[in-house]
Amino acid sequence: MDPRLAHIDTWIFDLDNTLYPAGADLFAQIEARMTDYVVALEGCDRETAFAIQKRHFVAHGTTLSGLMAERAIDPHEFLAFVHDVDMDRLSPNDRLVEAIARLPGRKLVFTNGDAPYATRVLGRLGLEGSFEAIHDIHATGYLPKPHPQAYDGLCEAWGIDPTRALFVEDMARNLPPAKAIGMTTVWIDNGSEQVGVDRAAIDFVTTDLTAWLTDLWEDL
Template identity: 65%
Template sequence: MLSELGHIRNWIFDLDNTLYPVSANLFAMIDARIGAYVRTLLNCDAAEAHRIQKGYFHAHGTTLSGLMAEHAVDPHHYLAHVHDVDMSVLTRNEPLIEALARLPGRKLVFTNGDAPYASKVLDRLGLAETFEAIHDVHATAYRPKPDPSAYRGLCDAYGLEPTESLFVEDMARNLKPAKAIGMTTVWIDNGSEQTPDEDRSFIDYTISDLGRWLHEILED
């Protein structure tokens, strides 16, 4: 184990574009369905729907949070629609499965999606039995990452000591509140959409391949 990570007892992972590669394009399909949902809801053209969608994403953390705040959208209806995608694009990543199995301590998923969707993704990836729990957008009371309350809620729900926890994310901005409460932060720099001109001083490790990095720290 990498010496500076010997204190880590809790391994926390984002789901989309973290436990599977951006190249799978699963989240791109979800993104398109979000745009279609906004277009239908607000009766606007595709360009306006995209502007609204991304505006809410950057201002509220997720498009859903913006739609709930501004248009009283039912989150269950929204999530059922946007997550209705073809998961056959996902494949098992045996090196990642092996590395996660070897990690000592607790392993959890922390996602702005919902648990039913996350469970389907994990099953498709061969990771259905890997994680102790999925902390989803419903569990955050719809105040998702990067809202600081989402991180406090995660730690309270599972009795996690932040200074003994490591969080892996593809969205750099979602690591800032984790670092603020003492977590070790790992950013997967893999081409995911990011907030422009972002300070990244709160990132402890920048990686490009999760499975490879886990194997490296386990073999150190």
Template identity: 65%
Template sequence: MRADLAHVRNWIFDLDNTLYPARVSLFPQIDVRMREYIMRLTGADADEAHRIQKDYYFGHGTTLAGLMANHGIDPHEYLDFVHDVDLDVLEHDAALVSAIARLPGRKLVFTNGDAPYAARVLDRIGLGGTFEAVHDIHATGYRPKPDPHAYLGLCEAYAVAPAESLFVEDLARNLRPAKAIGMTTVWVDNGSEQPPECVDRSFVDHITNDLGRWLEEILEETA
């Protein structure tokens, strides 16, 4: 592996808007379902539900965490509802599948979603069976990224050494805790909505707007 990545033994990937491009507009479907859930829960109109959803998302890391903290909802029921979306917008990404298959070492998914939804997405884009494990929101004890506890829990659960790990994310703020414990960080800057206050990028080691191409480039350099 090229010098700056020769230490990587663990390749850790976020799921949504990272292993598929944000332009396919899958996550906007989930956004709509989240607002519908909040409207049913609180009686708010669409505009107020949108405000609540964004406040919880930016303030708690996920809308789910905010709803659990403020309304005591059942996370399983909520996740089943918001993940009831059309995955036909996703496409098999042959280049990404090939590149990830060629990566040396362990491969894991680290998501604020849940494992059943992740499995459906991975199957759809051709990555089913590729990853050793999916570390999901249930596994974090509902303390989502960017809570440092979530990252430490991942490392403990799978005996992952942070200094030998690379983490890929579309939300830049979720890379800060990874960098703090010694991981190499890759930001997929592909148009995902970023928190308005998150302008610091000092914790980002690599930036790409095309993950598959970036992986192919680092693999070609080491062939």
């Protein structure tokens, strides 16, 4: 193991565009389903619905959080609807399965999605047996990343010492709260964020999680 990570005993992974490549574009389907939901909820056109989505995302961290705050929607109903997507673009990643299996210590998924959806994604990737737990949006009390309370709640729920934990995430905006409590951070730079990235909150950068994890051993 890379000696810089010898202290890590808990490995925490985001789900979407982290455990699978952003090129799979799974979130495009989810985003379109969110637009459909807002159209039906607000009785507006798709352009207006998309603008509402983005307003909620910026103000609240997720569209769900914004709709819960302003429209008191049922989060279970919303998540079941938006996650009803085709996962044919995902396929088993044996190299990633092996690389995660080699990591010493505990492994968890930390996602702004929900556990049923995450379970489906992990199954498609061959990772269904790779993680101790999925800490999802229900577990955070609907306070999504990057709310600091979401990270505190994760550590409290699973008895994690953040100074001995590593967090992997494709959204740079979600890394500063992890770094603030002592986590080692890894940014999966998929090209979607190039402005306003807090480099001081990022310990490692990669464009390919599978290669990065494999190289932790092969570079020695």
